[in-house]
Amino acid sequence: MPAIANPSLLILLHHHHHHHLRPRRFATALLPQTLLSLLSSSIRAPALRAHSTSSSAQTQPLSTDNARTGRSGSISSPPVQPDIAQKIDINPPKGTRDFPPEDMRLRNWLFNNFKEVSQLYGFEEVDFPVLESEALFIRKAGEEIREQLYCFEDRGNRRVALRPELTPSLARLVIQKGKSVPLPLKWFAVGQCWRYERMTRGRRREHYQWNMDIIGVPDVTAEAELISSIVTFFKRIGITASDVGFKVSSRKVLQEVLRGYSVPDHLFGRVCVIIDKMEKIPIDDIKKELRSAELSEEVIEELLQVLSVKSLEKLEEKLGTVGEALVDLKQLFSLAEKYGYADWIQFDASVVRGLAYYTGIVFEGFDREGKLRAICGGGRYDHLLSTFGGDNIPACGFGFGDAVIVELLKEKGLLPELSPQVENIVCSLDQDLRGTAAAVASILRQKGQSVDLVLENKPLKWVFKRAARINAQRLILVGSAEWQKGMVGVKILTSGEQYEVKVDELE
Numbered sequence: 001m002p003a004i005a006n007p008s009l010l011i012l013l014h015h016h017h018h019h020h021l022r023p024r025r026f027a028t029a030l031l032p033q034t035l036l037s038l039l040s041s042s043i044r045a046p047a048l049r050a051h052s053t054s055s056s057a058q059t060q061p062l063s064t065d066n067a068r069t070g071r072s073g074s075i076s077s078p079p080v081q082p083d084i085a086q087k088i089d090i091n092p093p094k095g096t097r098d099f100p101p102e103d104m105r106l107r108n109w110l111f112n113n114f115k116e117v118s119q120l121y122g123f124e125e126v127d128f129p130v131l132e133s134e135a136l137f138i139r140k141a142g143e144e145i146r147e148q149l150y151c152f153e154d155r156g157n158r159r160v161a162l163r164p165e166l167t168p169s170l171a172r173l174v175i176q177k178g179k180s181v182p183l184p185l186k187w188f189a190v191g192q193c194w195r196y197e198r199m200t201r202g203r204r205r206e207h208y209q210w211n212m213d214i215i216g217v218p219d220v221t222a223e224a225e226l227i228s229s230i231v232t233f234f235k236r237i238g239i240t241a242s243d244v245g246f247k248v249s250s251r252k253v254l255q256e257v258l259r260g261y262s263v264p265d266h267l268f269g270r271v272c273v274i275i276d277k278m279e280k281i282p283i284d285d286i287k288k289e290l291r292s293a294e295l296s297e298e299v300i301e302e303l304l305q306v307l308s309v310k311s312l313e314k315l316e317e318k319l320g321t322v323g324e325a326l327v328d329l330k331q332l333f334s335l336a337e338k339y340g341y342a343d344w345i346q347f348d349a350s351v352v353r354g355l356a357y358y359t360g361i362v363f364e365g366f367d368r369e370g371k372l373r374a375i376c377g378g379g380r381y382d383h384l385l386s387t388f389g390g391d392n393i394p395a396c397g398f399g400f401g402d403a404v405i406v407e408l409l410k411e412k413g414l415l416p417e418l419s420p421q422v423e424n425i426v427c428s429l430d431q432d433l434r435g436t437a438a439a440v441a442s443i444l445r446q447k448g449q450s451v452d453l454v455l456e457n458k459p460l461k462w463v464f465k466r467a468a469r470i471n472a473q474r475l476i477l478v479g480s481a482e483w484q485k486g487m488v489g490v491k492i493l494t495s496g497e498q499y500e501v502k503v504d505e506l507e
């Protein structure tokens with residue numbers, strides 16, 4: 001530890017011990033150019049002070065007065081046209097969210113887990129515009145998602161929509177890439193989606209969705225891999241197989257029943273969409289809708305019976321033959337054993353999902369207490385690319401929202417405690433040294449250390465309070481007596497240890 005040359009700073013520091021702060025590691029970094037060379041231009045340079053940056057004056061003409069006083073919270077109305085001021089609603093539009101820092105920390109934590117898991121599985125990140133042409137989302141199957149579309153005409157008279165999901169955009173991009181990309185593609189994305197939904201717990205008008213999709217693999221090995229990645233995600237954030245599970249089925253079960261009764265294939269998507277509403281609307285209404293899709297009473301009864309099946313053995317009995325549906329499902333369950341997540345999944349024929357484009361395996365993540373809506377959902381959509389005019393490329397994937405999972409983490413007491421993180425707080429003890437404090441901050445930042453620089457003249461007590469609030473690990477005080485020797489005062493806030501050190505020896 002460097003020698004203590006002058007006690008004045010240390011006496012000041014001594015009165016403020018903050019032992020409750022958590023310790024952290026300090027990065028050791030390269031020595032920068034010497035402090036004095038860096039400082040020589042800035043010691044007396046008021047340009048370092050916030051108020052004289054001309055760019056902010058240009059971009060925010062109304063706030064220059066305020067910026068010059070360096071005070072916040074004292075915005076005075078502009079002198080011209082004072083009566084145009086009007087009160088705005090300070091809430092975001094219904095069903096949408098702001099992300100203040102504490103919420104943004106949670107969101108970043110969640111998204112980092114999404115991204116890290118995707119990368120763990122070798123997926124590459126992609127993104128698409130939030131605004132797409134409306135036609136991309138119009139399917140004729142009577143899906144709920146169509147009714148919930150945020151769509152409008154833009155200034156160029158084009159019909160556009162805020163995307164309600166990412167899958168159509170992904171299909172569009174795959175087709176656009178054409179033969180230039182070798183298959184399979186393993187892509188993931190985290191993006192905001194918009195649906196004009198009735199608001200319930202975990203359902204909003206805007207949500208972020210994590211998607212992982214595999215394009216070009218016809219085998220259920222792809223679905224098995226996707227479910228494995230979600231299981232890995234759950235485990236990472238502390239959720240176990242006793243908290244959640246996946247209900248798995250295949251739309252081929254319904255398809256086999258429909259084909260058995262010679263129902264034309266073009267009705268398939270529509271029938272699936274109707275059946276998906278079983279839990280939401282009365283069974284008589286479901287039957288009515290199925291009748292209007294030209295299904296006979298006999299087919300309807302048979303469909304409803306098959307949907308109640310909860311085991312593969314029963315399903316085999318019911319279908320009488322081992323068709324594609326059973327082959328796929330059996331292979332998926334045997335792969336689940338190999339992966340080691342068999343206890344997370346169960347067969348449930350009632351899972352159909354509400355999107356028209358699924359063709360094979362479908363699955364949904366659910367909480368075992370049954371309190372929340374689906375946590376995530378996905379499946380195989382082998383014909384979506386061809387319906388958009390692309391080649392007939394098999395594909396499957398899932399969407400995982402950012403809302404229900406947070407509700408679940410709350411229920412289970414698993415929400416992480418995330419505090420702001422900054423390594424240093426740097427403060428000058430008198431006004432004349434503010435530029436110097438800025439230079440000290442610059443040196444630390446060049447070494448990769450984060451710094452919260454105190455930008456105003458504040459009493460030390462205030463600085464300590466702020467340090468605790470932002471969770472700073474170290475306080476660097478710039479005082480004139482020490483500064484004359486090129487030194488600053490340091491207090492390690494986690495241990496209370498304090499000393500003086502030459503600026504270029506700061507690590």
Ligand code: HAM
Pocket residue numbers: 164165166167195197202203204205206207209211212213355374375376377378379396397398399400401402403404
């Ligand atoms: P989805 O089931 O409509 O599927 O949505 C997937 C997930 O997004 C849901 O399970 C839920 O976590 C979340 N979600 C959906 N709507 C809302 C909402 N209004 N508020 C909050 N969260 C919501 C799809 O969107 C498919 N495109 C997923 C997919 C990708 N299939 C294949 N690849």
